[in-house]
Amino acid sequence: MILKQLSVFVENKEGRMKDITQVLKDSGINIKTLSLADTTEYGMLRLIVSDPDLAKAKLREAGFPVSITDVLAVKADDRIGFLHDMLLKLDANITSIEYMYTLPTEEGPVVILKVANPAEVEKVLENI
Amino acid sequence: MIWNESKECMSRDEMEHLQSSRLVKQVNYVYHNVEYYRKKMQAAGLEPGDIRGIEDITKLPFTTKDDLRNTYPCGLFAVPRSEVVRIHASSGTTGKATVVGYTRRDIEIWSECVSRVLAMADIGKNDTVQVSYGYGLFTGGLGAHYGVENVGATVVPLSTGNTKKQLTMMKDLGVTAIMCTPSGVTAIMCTPSYLMYLTESIEEQGILDELQLKSAVCGAEPWTEEMRNQIESRLHIKAHDIYGLSEIMGPGVAGDCVYHKGLHINEDHFLPEIISADTLTPIGDGEIGELVFTTLTKEALPLIRYRTKDLTSITHGKCECGRTTARLSRFVGRSDDMLIIRGVNVFPSQVEAALLEMGEVSPNYLMIVDRVNNLDTLEVLVEVDEKFFSDEIKELENLTKKITHVLQQALLIQPKVKLVEPKTLERSEGKAKRVIDNRKL
Ligand SMILES: [Zn+2]
Numbered sequence: 001m002i003l004k005q006l007s008v009f010v011e012n013k014e015g016r017m018k019d020i021t022q023v024l025k026d027s028g029i030n031i032k033t034l035s036l037a038d039t040t041e042y043g044m045l046r047l048i049v050s051d052p053d054l055a056k057a058k059l060r061e062a063g064f065p066v067s068i069t070d071v072l073a074v075k076a077d078d079r080i081g082f083l084h085d086m087l088l089k090l091d092a093n094i095t096s097i098e099y100m101y102t103l104p105t106e107e108g109p110v111v112i113l114k115v116a117n118p119a120e121v122e123k124v125l126e127n128i
Numbered sequence: 129m130i131w132n133e134s135k136e137c138m139s140r141d142e143m144e145h146l147q148s149s150r151l152v153k154q155v156n157y158v159y160h161n162v163e164y165y166r167k168k169m170q171a172a173g174l175e176p177g178d179i180r181g182i183e184d185i186t187k188l189p190f191t192t193k194d195d196l197r198n199t200y201p202c203g204l205f206a207v208p209r210s211e212v213v214r215i216h217a218s219s220g221t222t223g224k225a226t227v228v229g230y231t232r233r234d235i236e237i238w239s240e241c242v243s244r245v246l247a248m249a250d251i252g253k254n255d256t257v258q259v260s261y262g263y264g265l266f267t268g269g270l271g272a273h274y275g276v277e278n279v280g281a282t283v284v285p286l287s288t289g290n291t292k293k294q295l296t297m298m299k300d301l302g303v304t305a306i307m308c309t310p311s312g313v314t315a316i317m318c319t320p321s322y323l324m325y326l327t328e329s330i331e332e333q334g335i336l337d338e339l340q341l342k343s344a345v346c347g348a349e350p351w352t353e354e355m356r357n358q359i360e361s362r363l364h365i366k367a368h369d370i371y372g373l374s375e376i377m378g379p380g381v382a383g384d385c386v387y388h389k390g391l392h393i394n395e396d397h398f399l400p401e402i403i404s405a406d407t408l409t410p411i412g413d414g415e416i417g418e419l420v421f422t423t424l425t426k427e428a429l430p431l432i433r434y435r436t437k438d439l440t441s442i443t444h445g446k447c448e449c450g451r452t453t454a455r456l457s458r459f460v461g462r463s464d465d466m467l468i469i470r471g472v473n474v475f476p477s478q479v480e481a482a483l484l485e486m487g488e489v490s491p492n493y494l495m496i497v498d499r500v501n502n503l504d505t506l507e508v509l510v511e512v513d514e515k516f517f518s519d520e521i522k523e524l525e526n527l528t529k530k531i532t533h534v535l536q537q538a539l540l541i542q543p544k545v546k547l548v549e550p551k552t553l554e555r556s557e558g559k560a561k562r563v564i565d566n567r568k569l
Contacts, residue, residue, distance in 0.1 A: 007519030009512050011549050037521050041546050044519055063551050065514045098520050114520075 001073045002118050004052040008045040009065040012038065020045065020064065027058045033112070035101035048103055048112065072118040074125055076102070076109045086111070086125060093124050131247035131279070132240070135396045136451045140444065143452070147399050148181035150424035155179045155188070158430050161206035164199050165432065182399060185422065186410060191434045193226065196375065201227040207428050217265040218374045218473055225265070228374050229428040235274060237425055238377050241394045242275020242370075245383030248392065248449070249343045249368040251315050253280030256301060260294060260318035260326075261348065261471075263287040267378030268348050268471070272317045275380060284313060288322065291329050299338050312340035317370075319471040320351035320359070324502035327362050336363065345370050347379050348471040350459050355502070356388075371456065375434055376421045382456050387448045390455030397425050400454060401433070402442050405463040416441045418463050419456070437464045467563065469497055470504045472541050476562040479508060482538035489513050489531060494553045495543075498566040506543040508535060511550045 010016050024031060030050040037044045049055045052068055059066045076082055090097065098114040115121045130136055138146070156176040158165045168189050169175070178187060196204060205212065213232050217225035230238065251257060257276045261268030269287055276283040284301065286294055298313040316323065323344055330336055341363060347370035359367045371391050372379035381398050382391035393400050402417040403410055411417045419436045423429075441457045467474045476495060483491045490513040498505045510531055518524060524547060532545045553561075 005519075007517075009517065009524075009547075009549060011552070039521060039525070042524070042548075044521055044524070046519065060514070063549065065512045065517050065550050067514065067517050067519060069519050098522070 002070050002122065003048060003073045003112070005069045005071040006047040006049055006052050006055050007067050007069050008059060010043050010045050012041055012043060019062065020059065023058050023062045024049065024055060027054060029055045033101065033103040037099060069114065070118050072113045072115060072121055073103065074111045074113060076111050078108060089124060090121065095121055129247045129250050129252060130450060131244040136244060136392070136453055138452055140452065143395065144182060146396055147424060151182055151185065151399060151422065152179055154424050154430055155432065158206060158432060162204055164203055185399065185401065185433065188432050190420070191431050196226045197224065200224060202229065205229055205428055206430055207231055212428050216267045216374050216378065226375060231427040234426055234428050237397055238271060238380060239274040239278035241377065241380035241397060242271060243278045244394060245345060245370050245380055246275055246279050248383050248385040249315065249345050249366065251279065251281060251343060255314045256282040256284060256312065257315045257317060258284040258286055258298060258313045260286050260288060260316055260322060267372070267374045271378035271380060291326065294326060295329060295333065295335065298341065299335055314340055315343045315345065316341060317345045319348045320346040320355050321349060321470060321503055323359055324355065327359060328501065331362065341365050343368065347371055349468045373436055375431060376423060385447060385449040385451065389447055390443060390457050392447065392451050392453045392455055395454050397423070399424055400442055413443050414441050416460055437462050437466060439463055465563065467497060467565065469506050470541055472539065474539050474541070478538050479535060482534050483510065486531065486534050488527065490550065492553050493562065495563045496566065497563065504567065506541060507546060508543045509546050509548045509553060511553060512547050514550065
């Protein structure tokens with residue numbers, strides 16, 4: 001499944017994360033999962049939320065540079081070697097992963113992948 | 129040691145008489161050889177005959193960096209290209225350089241002026257002088273070089289950078305060899321911040337005892353008495369100040385003698401004025417205003433009342449060293465937004481132009497200038513633009529690298545670039561604050 005992920009550029013300064021969560025809370029938006037990539041000077045906060053379009057509008061209003069990125073969500077089997085098998089398959093199809101993290105759901109964990117061509121990769125991963 | 133007593137120790141009357149006759153000649157020369165000036169004078173209702181001496185100087189219109197820009201590259205040259213033997217250039221506000229030219233005689237006078245400053249620092253033909261100013265379009269390297277040759281000293285043209293080589297030369301030339309005088313490098317010419325940097329390297333390597341350095345002539349950027357004291361006490365040398373600007377000539381317009389009571393202006397070649405930056409009217413001795421120069425003997429690029437934008441004051445009266453030339457006090461700043469960083473002229477507008485041209489970031493920026501361990505640093509904060517936004521760190525890092533490269537090309541110094549959130553850079557009355565200079569001078 002392809003999901004709309006929210007990406008927010010955030011400077012490394014005190015209270016900045018709190019500012020973001022404040023905006024989301026005030027707008028009644030639920031955070032399903034998040035991942036933070038950081039450098040010494042800034043970070044990139046990636047969020048899967050209940051209403052990405054509203055979240056984008058609200059965060060932009062609050063002055064954050066924000067974009068929506070299509071990411072691929074792959075349901076993970078709870079078994080040894082699943083991730084490895086998935087990576088092998090991607091490798092065989094010369095697909096590089098920009099980043100990945102997990103999203104917990106009621107039906108178990110889901111792996112979120114940022115790849116250049118999510119729709120094609122989705123087909124590749126249909127039967128792992 | 130005084131290089132040219134007949135000029136540097138003239139009585140005030142003699143000097144003013146000489147300046148007056150040279151000014152009359154220079155104005156005539158400019159009127160007849162530079163169309164731009166002729167039109168400017170005509171517009172002001174002036175004829176060359178109206179200028180009969182230095183007391184008439186205020187009748188003449190000013191020249192600014194804009195005039196040089198309007199006539200880019202060589203519109204203010206008073207001689208055909210066949211008479212120009214050298215070109216130099218300095219960076220301008222819009223990234224376009226200011227081009228200056230010299231005739232053979234201009235170079236001779238320039239060398240003479242640098243020689244006078246070297247003599248103030250007691251540098252003579254028995255010395256070996258390492259020139260660690262940049263060689264090239266910048267006037268520092270070649271200007272210093274010709275002056276050193278003119279006094280008959282040995283010049284070691286190292287230019288800037290490669291600290292290891294700088295120190296090796298300084299050390300090894302001291303080794304006595306047949307055919308080689310037993311004198312090592314006894315003097316160095318460079319920017320004061322670079323000398324501070326070399327000082328640290330010398331201390332780290334513990335080679336001070338192996339050096340024969342006795343004096344330094346530093347310029348091209350503002351420095352403080354504190355820096356002079358540090359250089360002098362840490363290297364056990366005498367440090368002198370040399371001032372100049374490429375539009376007027378280059379280094380050697382003025383320099384300070386062993387008494388450090390201000391910089392002696394070579395005023396038989398460059399007529400100084402101090403004006404109020406607000407009213408543009410002359411102000412008296414000891415009062416701070418903008419320094420203005422009129423060249424008195426320049427052939428290729430004669431300039432009338434060129435506004436340097438440097439803020440300082442002038443004193444007349446004989447110095448303890450015996451020289452009678454007018455003296456500039458320490459520079460207190462600039463009347464425009466030009467920054468001098470590591471000896472390089474930097475205008476904030478250059479950053480803006482470069483970012484706009486790049487087109488991948490917002491042209492909102494903030495320059496933070498500081499001095500860390502006596503070396504100037506420049507950090508440029510650039511706002512991330514949502515239009516060109518990537519959520520991959522790799523892309524953002526590439527963007528940072530690209531901005532750094534573009535700015536380095538434009539400014540000729542390497543900044544540290546930092547991406548910041550949009551609209552975080554302070555704006556006051558719609559106009560952003562572009563520069564924070566934390567250097568304590
Ligand atoms: Zn003196």
